[in-house]
Amino acid sequence: MLRKDDFVLLLSEKRTYLVQKSHGKLHTEFGVIDLTKIKKYGQSIRTHKGVLFLVVKPTLSDMMKKLKRMPQVVTAKDAAAIVAHVGIRPGWKCVDAGAGSAFLALMIGNVVGPRGKVVSYESNKKFAEVAKQNVKKCGLEKIVKIKNKPVEKMNEKGLDLITLDIRNVDQYIEKMFKALKPGGWLVVYSPYIEQVISARKVMQTVGFAHITTKEVIEREWQSDYFSRPKTRMLGHTGFLTFARKVSKKIPIKKKLAEKQKTEKEN
The missing domain is CATH 3.40.50.150 (Vaccinia Virus protein VP39)
Incomplete structure (x- = not known):
C-alpha cells in the first residue's frame, strides 16, 4: 500500500510524469489523473479523457x-x-x-x-x-x-x-x-x-x-x-x-x- 507522500512514475507510450501521491490531481495534456486512486505500483490508471498510464516505482535514475x-x-x-x-x-x-x-x-x-x-x-x-x-x-x-x-x-x-x-x-x-x-x-x-x-x-x-x-x-x-x-x-x-x-x-x-x-x- 502506498503512502500519500510516496513518489510514483506514470508511464504512457508518449510521456512520463514523476509525482507524489499527495498532489491529489495531476493536470496533463492527456487529461486529469486522480492520484488518490493510486493504491499500488503496477496498477493502471486512466485520465478523465481515457488515456491509460501505468503506475511504477521510480528508479534512482528517474x-x-x-x-x-x-x-x-x-x-x-x-x-x-x-x-x-x-x-x-x-x-x-x-x-x-x-x-x-x-x-x-x-x-x-x-x-x-x-x-x-x-x-x-x-x-x-x-x-x-x-x-x-x-x-x-x-x-x-x-x-x-x-x-x-x-x-x-x-x-x-x-x-x-x-x-x-x-x-x-x-x-x-x-x-x-x-x-x-x-x-x-x-x-x-x-x-x-x-x-x-x-x-x-x-x-x-x-x-x-x-x-x-x-x-x-x-x-x-x-x-x-x-x-x-x-x-x-x-x-x-x-x-x-x-x-x-x-x-x-x-x-x-x-x-x-x-x-x-x-x-x-x-
Whole structure:
C-alpha cells in the first residue's frame, strides 16, 4: 500500500510524469489523473479523457531527473564508468569529496546499499543543503550522509573508495592514501588535463598503483527512418583518473624527499 507522500512514475507510450501521491490531481495534456486512486505500483490508471498510464516505482535514475542542481553535476556516464571500473559492491564504505548536488554520492549509495555507507563532504553551505534535500528525496538518507565540512576535516579510515571532485586535488592525495584500506580505490574527477597531470604525479609519489585516466564520450543515435548519430551529443564533461592502494605505507623515497626538503629549508 502506498503512502500519500510516496513518489510514483506514470508511464504512457508518449510521456512520463514523476509525482507524489499527495498532489491529489495531476493536470496533463492527456487529461486529469486522480492520484488518490493510486493504491499500488503496477496498477493502471486512466485520465478523465481515457488515456491509460501505468503506475511504477521510480528508479534512482528517474528521481535524479527531477532533483535540484546547483553546481555542475557528475553525469550518469561518468558515474557509471566509476562504478564499473572499480567494481563497487554492496557493503562498501566510501567517501565523496565535493558533493555538489550529491549526484555521484547518490549513484554510489544506490550500489553499496543498506550494508554500505557513503559520506560526502561539501564545504559550501548552500550546496550542502541542496545535497541533503536531494538525498532525502531519493530515500537514501540512511546510506548517504552529507557533511558541510571541507575535506581536510575528513576522519574516516579503512575506506574501499574515495572520489574527489575538488580544486587543488593534488594537495589531498596523500591524506586519501592513508584513509584507504589496502586494495582501496581513489578516483579523481577533473575537468582540465592540467589537473590530471599534477594529480597523477602525486599519486605515483605517494605510492598509488594501476593509475589510469579515462574520458567517457556518450553519443545517442536516431533511427526513425534512417540510422545516424544525433547531431547533438554529450561530449567532454571531465577526466576520470583511477588509482589503487597496493602498499600499506608511503614509499621510502617519498619520506626521504620530504626529509631532504625539511633539512634544506632549515
